[in-house]
Amino acid sequence: MKADAYALDLDRLLELLPRYATEGPRYTSYPTAPVWKDDYGPAEFSADLGHEDVESSDGLSLYAHVPFCESLCHFCACNRVITRDHGRAGAYLDTIEREVEAVRHAVRVPRVATQLHWGGGTPTWLAPEEMRRLFRVLTQAFPLREGAEVSIEVDPRVTTDDHVAVLAECGFNRISMGVQDFDPSVQEAIRRIQPADQTGRLVEQARKAGFESVNFDLIYGLPYQTVESFGRTLDTLFELAPDRIALYSYAHVTWVAKQQRGFERGDLPEAATKLEIMLTAIRRFLEQGYVFVGLDHFARPDDELATALVRRTLRRNFMGHTTQAGVDLLGFGPSAISELRRSYAQNTRDVPGWQEAVEDRGLATMRGHRLSRDDLERRWVISRILCHSELRAGEFEEAFGRSLRSTFAAELADLAEPAADGLVEIDEDGSLRVTPAGRLLARNLAMPFDAYLAAQRRSGERMFSKTV
Ligand code: SF4
DSSP states (O other), X not given: OOGGGGOOOHHHHHHHHHHHOOBOOXXXXXXXXXXXXXXXXXXXXXXXXTOTTOOTXXXXXXXXXXXXESSOOTTOOSSOEEOOOTTHHHHHHHHHXXXXXXXXXXXXXXXXXXXXXXXXXXXXXXXHHHHHHHHHHHHHHSOEEEEEEEEEEEOTTTOOHHHHHHHXXXXXOEEEEEEEOOOHHHHHHTTOOOOHHHHHHHHHHHHHTTOSEXXXXXXXXXXXXXXXXXXXXXXXXXXXXXXXXXXXXXXXXXTTOXXXXXXXXXXXXXXXXXXXXXXXXXXXXXXXXXXXXEXXXXXXXXXXXXXXXXXXXXXXXXXXXXXXXXXXXEEESTTOEEEETTEEEEEOSSHHHHHHHHHHHSOOEEEXXXXXXXXXXXXXXXXXXXXHSEEOHHHHHXXXXXXXXXXXXXXXXXXXXHHHTTSEEEOTTSOEEEOTTTGGGHHHXXXXXXXXXXXXXXXXXXXXXXOO
């Protein structure tokens, strides 16, 4: 596809939104997590780790979940533990060490990592020396390959110069900062006071320390946000010039995050205002030269995410869009997810439960899923739509030995309406291209290929966020 095929047509999108704004998965995995079952446990995960088709040369991604935060941000629905008791770090690191040892033991051959990411919670809740230990534990078991993508999520309010220095020394090259909104009244409402100069100072430190890429996370739809106030947040953001931006929609999920009940409905922007904030922000990112990478992500045109988009080397896993995803992903810590080539495994969510399970068995798998052939084919198709904005019939046939058109005749027929609306172009052989009008609705275009979605919808349970 030509580079301009990755543009966005926001005017057309606006016309179509009333019909396409529905709830749907984000497809960080396929099948999605609600499909996974607890009949997949440590024994199954251990067997899959030791599978004989695993080669030393296969790239590997590593993820560590640090669940602790100093204080609760009232919009947050992540798996986190709010504590100022830093004495808990020792037991956490002892458990991670045991878990890494157990996984390394189960993997048949030595593996080298092409990607390492720490998320949370707040990874910089750990002291600099504790971060050094975590890094050592992971990379002694799975050494990093030259040029690996090494990234971390940080909270500027608790990240010190010493943290940045240790991260740089370990070889971290990408840093992602939680910002959400620079407006003081929004910050007060969400209980996250983070002055712009605090964030700016951290950006400066990270650049000085040699980080190649700085990302900002923003959220629209928070209390007291208006188009004008968010416009001022964007003015500040452009001054700080991050390389990447993630623009997330606030999810009001009070049944998961009870503290959100403190937000008065009237303080939250109306649906129409929320949409206008999103579209205004996207227009301004594009005017400033950022490229829409996919889903919620924007990057400077020379950033490797943007170049990978055009080269069709962009990948997606639980850590988001990446260029260096390994064949397998190993996740450590409470709630962490591992993605092996034919299975998913998730750890127990709560810290004591995870510690106890690792203590007993080395592994803390609480649920998972082994992919069938049908799952593998559908995962391939969904990831191509989301990462490459296209599907090529010849590539599908080469990968699975079957024709794309005949395998997915019904699913392609379901795309007749989006095709008539100009969101996607479909060829005779089933090859398809997502158009500039369809790129922000890529989740809608992937949904017909999801074999589990109809039953999930029938169950009536709320599982997914709005696609736009
Ligand atoms: S937003 Fe980040 S820092 Fe705030 S509570 Fe959630 S995980 Fe912790």
